[in-house]
Amino acid sequence: MHYSDYLQLDKILNAQQPEGERLGEPAHDEMLFIVIHQAYELWFRQLLYEVDSIIGIFGQPMLNDNSPELQTIVHRLSRCATILKVLVHQIDIMETMTPMDFLDFRDKLRPASGFQSVQFKLLEARLGLKYEHRYGQQYYLSQLRQPEVDRIKSAEAAPTLLELLNKWLERMPSVWTDVDSPAGTGDSWFPDYRQRYQQSLADVEKGNLEYFDSVFSGKTPSSGEAQPSRSLSPLACRSALFIMLYRGYPLLQLPFQVLHQLLEIDEQLSTWRYRHMSMVSRIIGSRIGTGGSTGKDYLASALERHHLFREIAALTSFLIERRRLPALSVEMESRLGFVVAG
Numbered sequence: 001m002h003y004s005d006y007l008q009l010d011k012i013l014n015a016q017q018p019e020g021e022r023l024g025e026p027a028h029d030e031m032l033f034i035v036i037h038q039a040y041e042l043w044f045r046q047l048l049y050e051v052d053s054i055i056g057i058f059g060q061p062m063l064n065d066n067s068p069e070l071q072t073i074v075h076r077l078s079r080c081a082t083i084l085k086v087l088v089h090q091i092d093i094m095e096t097m098t099p100m101d102f103l104d105f106r107d108k109l110r111p112a113s114g115f116q117s118v119q120f121k122l123l124e125a126r127l128g129l130k131y132e133h134r135y136g137q138q139y140y141l142s143q144l145r146q147p148e149v150d151r152i153k154s155a156e157a158a159p160t161l162l163e164l165l166n167k168w169l170e171r172m173p174s175v176w177t178d179v180d181s182p183a184g185t186g187d188s189w190f191p192d193y194r195q196r197y198q199q200s201l202a203d204v205e206k207g208n209l210e211y212f213d214s215v216f217s218g219k220t221p222s223s224g225e226a227q228p229s230r231s232l233s234p235l236a237c238r239s240a241l242f243i244m245l246y247r248g249y250p251l252l253q254l255p256f257q258v259l260h261q262l263l264e265i266d267e268q269l270s271t272w273r274y275r276h277m278s279m280v281s282r283i284i285g286s287r288i289g290t291g292g293s294t295g296k297d298y299l300a301s302a303l304e305r306h307h308l309f310r311e312i313a314a315l316t317s318f319l320i321e322r323r324r325l326p327a328l329s330v331e332m333e334s335r336l337g338f339v340v341a342g
């Protein structure tokens, strides 16, 4: 096997065709513009490949929480986060192009735009961004070809990583609640924790208890205000909270890493959105995008609205200090993987 044949370099290295050259008005920076977008698309391809494989494992009905599969999920999630860090840094290269350099070829691109990146939209959809939560619904598919729209719609209809995470978390309480619950009285750990959380609140934070009850028990706040629809159920949130609080126990270490890596991915994706938006503002100011959106304003709203795992991140509001945590029974400790001496 020859290096260039294996990598199909004849295809990849002949795929840079600047419009300026074709039209007899070459613009030096158009090559950079093409190469950087292609590099992004290749990394999006790898990200989708990893995310699909993670969804495949997470979708198994009996995923064991202490198994090599969970280890594989953590490893691949962490690879995704690392790739995203590289994607954030690539913006530095794009920013070596000045606004005037861009103007030399910008109009030749219309209406092409990163907005038409099918892989980016697929990635958002597979991770968990639903159509109803999207900002800019009126134009997010408008620039795409019908087969591309169909692919995105079917990704939105399939189980997403966020939905599978919810199911997995909902299954977990069997690991911890049953043990401490006297027969027939249900879960005893949770009311104890709620009381300790309440005691930890400063006077000005007392309202947080209603928020706590809406997240973990699904209660409507006394204001009666309609709550935004949530992706994680109260049961799933209790599990995620428990994992965060007792992550030192062997059985919870991998589940904690799953949550941690998802937050890392969300943060890197948001950092990319922020860096891309700032770059756009620096390069085209308040002009509309070539893809037909409002440009910077659209990107600012997408940054604000398209956080995928914000419900996990928000659970940090409900943590209390380690030394105030309810102690776990010996039986529960051994179930969570601690070998009790004696």
Ligand code: HEM
Pocket: 036, 037, 040, 041, 094, 102, 113, 114, 115, 116, 117, 120, 276, 279, 280, 283, 284, 288, 289, 290, 291, 292, 293, 294, 295, 296, 298, 299, 302
């Ligand atoms: C000169 C550099 C760039 C400019 C001025 C620019 C501008 C824009 C603008 C204005 C939008 C909003 C949609 C629209 O076009 O109306 C957008 C969206 C987008 N751009 Fe760029 N972009 C640049 C570079 C890049 C690069 C290197 C990538 C890498 C793939 C990229 C990927 C995207 C993506 C994925 C979106 C959709 C974001 C979302 O819907 O949240 N852009 N870009």
